[in-house]
Each structure stands twice: as structure tokens, then as C-alpha cells.
Amino acid sequence: MLLTETVNKIGMLDDVAMAQAKERMDSLIKPPGSLGQLEQIALKLAGILGQPRPRIGKRAVIVMAGDHGVTDEGVSAAPRDVTWQMLPAFINGVAGIGVLARHAGASITVVDVGVAADVDIPGVLKRRVKAGTGNIAAGPAMTRDEAVAALEVGIEVARAEIERGATLLALGDMGIGNTTPSSAILAVLGGYSVNDVTGRGTMINDEVLDKKRRAITRALEINRPDPADGVDVLAKVGGLEIAGLAGVVLGCAANRVPVVVDGFITGAAALIAAAIKPESKNYMLASHLSGEPGHGLMLELLGLTPLLHMGMRLGEGTGAALAMHIIDAACRVLDEMVTFQEAGVMDMDEEKLLQEHR
Known part of the structure; x- marks a missing residue:
């Protein structure tokens, strides 16, 4: 395997x-x-x-995209269709990650690992494991086999970038509702309360925040993920893009290539990778401290120090792309x-x- x-x-x-x-x-x-x-x-x-x-040569950002059944619980202000609608902007270089990656001299690979809609966008790598996760507030996100398949998509994509000469990889994400499974992952692996790890995500009010907390609480009660088994946590309360990104981390670590973690979602992926193989933490660099309240707890668990404190919370890999300048500067010094x-x-x-x- x-x-x-x-x-x-x-x-x-x-x-x-x-x-x-x-x-x-x-x-x-x-x-x-x-x-x-x-x-x-x-x-x-x-x-x-x-x-x-050390010298940093070719650099690349890998953006994994996936949808989440838990959006049925009203945990997000944006509709699910926004996930696939954003992908052309990534490919065309006009979204936040497109601008910042371009100025960092990094290529972008966008991967459909779990988008609900049938994506047929030129330039998007079609590696979909399934059309979005199940609603974690009602059952598991995916089967264990699906979680492994999504992890292996990430490993394969990372390996392909490295074979093309990448010496520094960065993680990016796209998936409406994905702060909800990320909070669930942090609660399980860190032993934190749901309230401590659940923030507002994107533009949600108090009512939606309450729905989000209740959905995560139900997800943990119903699915009972095992914190000693990273794949089990991923399968029960995770996301397909989170799985793909965790695979990228493992693929980088196996090939001795540094990987830059972005914000809250990619931090959840890093936690999964570390739960599967603790030594993978040695190959991670934390780009920034997200405005999402649980992100600092993630970085503490990973033993990583963020390079930037700029209140960023866009995701997409934007903080990771920005940090590439600092990483390159460190080598040059x-x-x-x-x-x-x-x-x-x-x-x-x-x-x-x-x-x-x-």
C-alpha cells in the first residue's frame, strides 16, 4: 500500500x-x-x-478542493457551489493564492479530490475520491478506504511535483464548510472542548456559530473517533481535501522536502499527518498564525512557530505563499x-x- x-x-x-x-x-x-x-x-x-x-529552488503550492456534507446543518454562510466556482480563479491566477503564489515564484496545482459538483475545468487535476463527504453530524465523513485513497492522492500529487523539481511545497485548501471538520479534528487530537476550538470561519453570525458548535458536538458523540488512530479521525470527522493535504505532508516528509503549512484547514491536515507519523512534523514549517481562534492550539500541538502574525484567514495557501519569501531569505542569509x-x-x-x- x-x-x-x-x-x-x-x-x-x-x-x-x-x-x-x-x-x-x-x-x-x-x-x-x-x-x-x-x-x-x-x-x-x-x-x-x-x-x-540549503538552497530553495522550484516551489509549488498544492490546493486541494473538496465539499462537506455537514453544510446541510447550516454551519456556513456560503453555499456549497462556491467551492467549484472558485477553482477557475485559482487556475487563472486572479484569486488571492494566484497573486501571492505568482509573486513568490511558485506554481499552483489545483486538485479536485472531493468536490460535490462534476468539475470539468481546464487545469484542475481530477482525482476525486467521492463527491463530497457525508454529514459528520449524522454519520462518518467517509469510509476508512476512502480516507486512505484521498491520503494517497496527496502523496501522489506531492511526489509528482517533487519529480518535476519542486524543492519547497505549500499547502492550500478550498472547501465551503471546512472549518467545521477542522475544528472537530482539533478537538479530538488535542482533547479540547468544542467551544475552545470552534471559531466563526467565514462571515458567520452568532446563530450560525451555535449551529456549528452543535454539529461538531453531535459528530463527536455519534462517530466516536479514536485519537490514537489518525486515519480513523480523518474518516469519521475529516474532509477529503484535508486528507489530500495530509497526504501531501507525508509525501514531502518521505522525500525530505520541506512543506509550508498555511492556516486552520491545512493545520488540521498537518495534525492528521502527525497523528499517522509523528516524525512528519520535522518537515513542516508554519507560515502564519491564522485569525481562526483554534489555530494557535494546532501549532502548539505540532510544536511549530508561525513566521507571520498578520490576522490572515483566507486560506487557499495565501499565508504559505507569503512565507516562502522569508524561507528563501533564511537560506540566503x-x-x-x-x-x-x-x-x-x-x-x-x-x-x-x-x-x-x-
């Missing part, structure tokens, strides 16, 4: 490359640690790529700055020793 093979390939970071990168980073013409997170990003990338001076020795400048430790011996 592709999922099993992929999971078995995921290992730890390259400690030797990281040590070599740290030695160089600490000798650059700056006080140690003075570039903050830029330094940590560069060291992590060295460990992922196995390169003491490590590679292009010179050391004290290379510059012929006395470093901080040498100056301190001279002062002590005067």
Missing part, C-alpha cells in the same frame, strides 16, 4: 548537516542568534534537505553572508578574549 510505504520512509532530520549549518551560522558577521527565526528556519532546512547550506574569518573581521568571542587579557 502506498500510504504504508510512504510512512515507513519518513525519518529524522540530518543532524550532521544541521550541526555544520549551525557552526557556519554562529560564525557569520553578526551576534549569534541576532536574526531570530531566520536562523532557526535555515538550520531546520539544512536538516530536512541534508545540506549545510546562511549561504550568502560571510563569516568573520572570511571578512577579515574580529568576531565577538575574540574581541571579548582580548578585553579580558588587557
Whole structure:
């Protein structure tokens, strides 16, 4: 099985490359640690790529699209048809992700893994497992076999991008109602109350927020997902695009390629990937802190620090595309700055020793 093979390939970071990168980073013409997170990003990338001076080349955003039966519970202000109606804007580069990916120098791959409508849009990769999930407030989102199939779609798409030369992948999502299953996933895997993890999503009022919380509560009571089994959680209360994105994470980790997590929905996918294979967290970078209240809890569970705090909550991969500039900058600092020795400048430790011996 592709999922099993992929999971078995995921290992730890390259400690030797990281040590070599740290030695160089600490000798650059700056006080140690003075570039903050830029330094940590560069060291992590060295460990992922196995390169003491990592470089980012071709980059790609993978947007997974899927619909959700739980919208029948009135949990979203937007109708389900908006999911497929947005896809041409992604392909044509005029949606938020199109603009930001273009300026990050990233390609976009849009995948129909579970859209309810019959999508026949040029440029959209048709890999639909089923026409949307079931209503999680009344039963499981999908069968376990369907969840595995959607995970494997993500693995295959990630592998194809990597074979085309991608060295940095980012996660993007499209699916009306998908903050509801994402909140359910967080509640299960984090052990949080429904109220703590459920936000307003897109433009919903107090009445709709109450419907959303009640739908998630029923979903957890009816389906009883097992927090020790990531695939079970995914199948019972997840989403098809969430499954596809979790597969992308696993595919990246198996091939030692860094993957940039976007916001709340992609964070839920990252949680599923980590539940399936904890070591996959080593290959994730958190782009930003979403305006969705549960996102910070997700990042804590994953042990990730967001690069940006901009109040963004659009999804689509927009925060991840924006963070690509910072990730590239981190690599350039490590590679292009010179050391004290290379510059012929006395470093901080040498100056301190001279002062002590005067």
C-alpha cells in the first residue's frame, strides 16, 4: 500500500548537516542568534534537505478542493457551489493564492479530490475520491478506504511535483464548510472542548456559530473517533481535501522536502499527518498564525512557530505563499553572508578574549 510505504520512509532530520549549518551560522558577521527565526528556519532546512547550506529552488503550492456534507446543518454562510466556482480563479491566477503564489515564484496545482459538483475545468487535476463527504453530524465523513485513497492522492500529487523539481511545497485548501471538520479534528487530537476550538470561519453570525458548535458536538458523540488512530479521525470527522493535504505532508516528509503549512484547514491536515507519523512534523514549517481562534492550539500541538502574525484567514495557501519569501531569505542569509574569518573581521568571542587579557 502506498500510504504504508510512504510512512515507513519518513525519518529524522540530518543532524550532521544541521550541526555544520549551525557552526557556519554562529560564525557569520553578526551576534549569534541576532536574526531570530531566520536562523532557526535555515538550520531546520539544512536538516530536512541534508545540506549545510540549503538552497530553495522550484516551489509549488498544492490546493486541494473538496465539499462537506455537514453544510446541510447550516454551519456556513456560503453555499456549497462556491467551492467549484472558485477553482477557475485559482487556475487563472486572479484569486488571492494566484497573486501571492505568482509573486513568490511558485506554481499552483489545483486538485479536485472531493468536490460535490462534476468539475470539468481546464487545469484542475481530477482525482476525486467521492463527491463530497457525508454529514459528520449524522454519520462518518467517509469510509476508512476512502480516507486512505484521498491520503494517497496527496502523496501522489506531492511526489509528482517533487519529480518535476519542486524543492519547497505549500499547502492550500478550498472547501465551503471546512472549518467545521477542522475544528472537530482539533478537538479530538488535542482533547479540547468544542467551544475552545470552534471559531466563526467565514462571515458567520452568532446563530450560525451555535449551529456549528452543535454539529461538531453531535459528530463527536455519534462517530466516536479514536485519537490514537489518525486515519480513523480523518474518516469519521475529516474532509477529503484535508486528507489530500495530509497526504501531501507525508509525501514531502518521505522525500525530505520541506512543506509550508498555511492556516486552520491545512493545520488540521498537518495534525492528521502527525497523528499517522509523528516524525512528519520535522518537515513542516508554519507560515502564519491564522485569525481562526483554534489555530494557535494546532501549532502548539505540532510544536511549530508561525513566521507571520498578520490576522490572515483566507486560506487557499495565501499565508504559505507569503512565507516562502522569508524561507528563501533564511537560506540566503546562511549561504550568502560571510563569516568573520572570511571578512577579515574580529568576531565577538575574540574581541571579548582580548578585553579580558588587557
